[in-house]
Amino acid sequence: TQLLEQSPQFLSIQEGENLTVYCNSSSVFSSLQWYRQEPGEGPVLLVTVVTGGEVKKLKRLTFQFGDARKDSSLHITAAQPGDTGLYLCAGEGAGTGNQFYFGTGTSLTVIP
Amino acid sequence: NAGVTQTPKFQVLKTGQSMTLQCAQDMNHNSMYWYRQDPGMGLRLIYYSASEGTTDKGEVPNGYNVSRLNKREFSLRLESAAPSQTSVYFCASRTGAGGRGEQFFGPGTRLTVL
Numbered sequence: 001t002q003l004l005e006q007s008p009q010f011l012s013i014q015e016g017e018n019l020t021v022y023c024n025s026s027s028v029f030s031s032l033q034w035y036r037q038e039p040g041e042g043p044v045l046l047v048t049v050v051t052g053g054e055v056k057k058l059k060r061l062t063f064q065f066g067d068a069r070k071d072s073s074l075h076i077t078a079a080q081p082g083d084t085g086l087y088l089c090a091g092e093g094a095g096t097g098n099q100f101y102f103g104t105g106t107s108l109t110v111i112p
Numbered sequence: 113n114a115g116v117t118q119t120p121k122f123q124v125l126k127t128g129q130s131m132t133l134q135c136a137q138d139m140n141h142n143s144m145y146w147y148r149q150d151p152g153m154g155l156r157l158i159y160y161s162a163s164e165g166t167t168d169k170g171e172v173p174n175g176y177n178v179s180r181l182n183k184r185e186f187s188l189r190l191e192s193a194a195p196s197q198t199s200v201y202f203c204a205s206r207t208g209a210g211g212r213g214e215q216f217f218g219p220g221t222r223l224t225v226l
Contacts, residue, residue: 009152033215042116042202042217043155088154090215098143098162098206099170100215102155 003027004091004103012109013079021074021087021106029091032065032072033100037086069094079110114138116218118203124224125193133188133221135203143206144186145170145215146178148199155202161186193225 004025013019023032031050035043047056049065049072056063060083062075072089089103119134137144142163147155147170157170159178167178175197177189186205190197200222204215 004154006154040220042204042220043215044217045214048214090155099157099160099168100145101157101171102147104152104154 003101004089006087006089006103006106008106009104010107010109012111015080015110015112016078019076019079019108021076021108023072023074023089023091023103025070025091025101027091027101028069028094029101030069030094031092032069033090033092034063034072034074035088035090037088037105043086043088076108079108081110081112084108084110116203116205116216118201118218118221120221121219122222124226125190126226127194129193130189130191131193132190133201133203133223134185135187135218136185137203137205137216138184139205139207139216140183141205141207141216142183143213144180145204145206146176146186146188147202147204148172148197149202149220150199158188158201193223195225197223198225199223 007022033048034046037043047063052067052069054065060077087106090100116137145160146158149155161167161180164183200220203218206215207213
């Protein structure tokens, strides 16, 4: 059973388009992180959100943590080919002492 | 400063063979993790160590054992490999508990069990 469900699983868009990736759960998390992974490499952290309702912006990327701290979204504006990769959300379980649960991942391809 | 290093990068085993995956970090982090990544499944936590001298089971610990040798090193052992353990294994480290700590990942070990 996957604790965190991401949607969509695959996304192929044209350069310049906008997109949103969703990360949903029925569990509450003390924090939620978004990672990007390139083929053959380990994930690299993009952002951490901690407070319910928190919104963080990283250039063209906007991250939001749900009010109830059960879900999150990643919005990319004017996607570029360099945004291509696997996007993973990871929730730190409340009260689990440092344990992380990863989402199923969203594979994004931005076509020039 | 190498970050998180893993050895080996690739490994092929026959069913029933044993092996140890090595992981080391040079960032003086307290917490270390072992994950496996399978297509369509994201990363699943096998074991983690919140601090030197402690280890805890994650989501999928069956068939694996770990050793936190010291603060730097955290190894994962497969005692009797099975084809279901074919996967990419990632080690990660983190400063400690608390909401803002970033996990730093190693480059991964690609394991095939025949």
